[in-house]
Amino acid sequence: MILNFDQYKEKWNVESDPAIKPGLEGMKKALTLLQNPHKHLRVVHLAGTNGKGSTIAFLEQIALHHGLSVGKFTSPCIVDVHDQIQVNGKPITQEQMDIVFQQMKKAGVSGLLTDFELLTCAAFLHFANEKVDLVLLETGLGGLEDSTNVVTPLVSVITSIAYDHTRILGNTIEQIAYHKAGIIKCGKPVIAGSLPEEAFSVVKRKATAEKAPLYVYGDSFYVQDDMQGEVYVHKQEEVMIDRLARKMAGEHQKVNMALAISAFLEVAKIFQLEVSKESIRKGVEMTSLAGRFERVLPNVYFDGAHNPASVEKLVETIKRRFPDDTIRFVVGMVKDKDIEQVLRLLESVGDEFYFVDFENPRAAKAEDLLCLSHAKKKEKLQEIIPFIQSAGNFDGITFVTGSLYLLAEIRNGLIDATHES
Known part of the structure; x- marks a missing residue:
């Protein structure tokens, strides 16, 4: 799409x-x-x-x-x-x-x-x-x-x-x-x-x-x-x-x-x-690049890691940059990826997980991601934009990851919300 x-x-x-x-x-x-x-x-x-x-x-x-x-x-x-x-x-x-x-x-x-x-x-x-x-x-x-x-x-x-x-x-x-x-x-x-x-x-x-x-x-x-x-x-x-x-x-x-x-x-x-x-x-x-360890709001980062190899790099960077911080992930993925391996890698550094749906014919359902996750604290997120906007109040770091298509949708949602306000 x-x-x-x-x-x-x-x-x-x-x-x-x-x-x-x-x-x-x-x-x-x-x-x-x-x-x-x-x-x-x-x-x-x-x-x-x-x-x-x-x-x-x-x-x-x-x-x-x-x-x-x-x-x-x-x-x-x-x-x-x-x-x-x-x-x-x-x-x-x-x-x-x-x-x-x-x-x-x-x-x-x-x-x-x-x-x-x-x-x-x-x-x-x-x-x-x-x-x-x-x-x-x-x-x-x-x-x-x-x-x-x-x-x-x-x-x-x-x-x-x-x-x-x-x-x-x-x-x-x-x-x-x-x-x-x-x-x-x-x-x-x-x-x-x-x-x-x-x-x-x-x-x-x-x-x-x-x-x-x-x-x-x-x-x-x-x-x-x-x-x-x-x-x-x-x-x-x-x-x-x-x-x-x-x-x-x-x-x-x-x-x-x-x-x-x-x-x-x-x-x-x-x-x-x-x-x-x-x-x-x-x-x-x-040099900078949207969606690559990109700080979009205070304590909120976008990263388009979407397969085990790229998620490994993301996890390594999180460990190096934020070794003592609470980490939470907002995750949406497409179905043809190695979802379970990606989740296991993210779970090695993540404390909280929020799974989301997004508009793409290949998108995996948030409910399915929730079921595959082994995280202790996890839920399906209904309202993504307000959650991201309020992340500055969270005492830790929020990462949005799993698909570049997801990042594009949330970015557009943030832009629209800014225009409306």
Whole structure:
């Protein structure tokens, strides 16, 4: 479900299927009708189970601080469909969305695509219309058969590989890695995070077959601490950048920052752009991302952790940041996640649990989450917005987590409540 996307489909009488249908046949046909706008874009393509959004956020700020104009396509939305397509940090406007829909209507793509494929085409058109220098392109699901995998990128980035979307990507790490590695293209450099051994072997085999240089966190490049902050080191490139001061909390963000810097070094070589260490420092310091350990109200944090791997990182960060505080969770999840494993991890640090329903066809019922929880203090929450608004009176920390779709709905509810007051 893409919030406020249907209004454009209805306005311009462009049809698309809300179902998830992996494969590129429809995209290739539609893009041919649109005169292949993606072929004129210079792209960094990112896949991975977790960390894509954060890595893009770091990379965007670093590129902007080097004077580049940057298009960004991410999912799901933070508020609604407009923030999924951005140029220089600004969401596509209603007028600009109307322009790309007019282009798609005129080209005759109606009925050829799924919703996400149609949105991907809209992003390509907008970036081409705006003539951006660089596009940061996030896969929606997997990589190999994802709608974004029609580009030949300057650089491919694989942030992490863990169990998620197993019904579509497969039940083993190797099968999931096979899909993620599908974004690797002939001769184009690959930047990879710290991957499980069975995933790394798949990625390495694909990179070797494509004659694509492979740079891996912990081997080719890494981050270390010193008295003045963090230090990025790239052994092959003989680059060292010290005094890095990131605001993005969590040890896992150290890796995402390093992935972004490494990808930018490759972009800079291709653009023949002089790398400024100070611009990288400023970019890192300026980076933030909605829904990633995001403080939205006093003592209230949003975090879009939604699978065991990302929840592990959230739990680690909570233990480090709030070791002595009472922790309560507001949780809503989609049905196709490993719900029980997520709950066991959250229960290791949580004192109270409040389960909620939210508007999404894939959403698990709050009552079902309640039954699966082992927490001593737990209940189904009926009125979410007043609960969040009153959380400042709670002597502890409240985390809203489980699904980025949930965060978007609550964020919109808070915005509406503020306008009403």
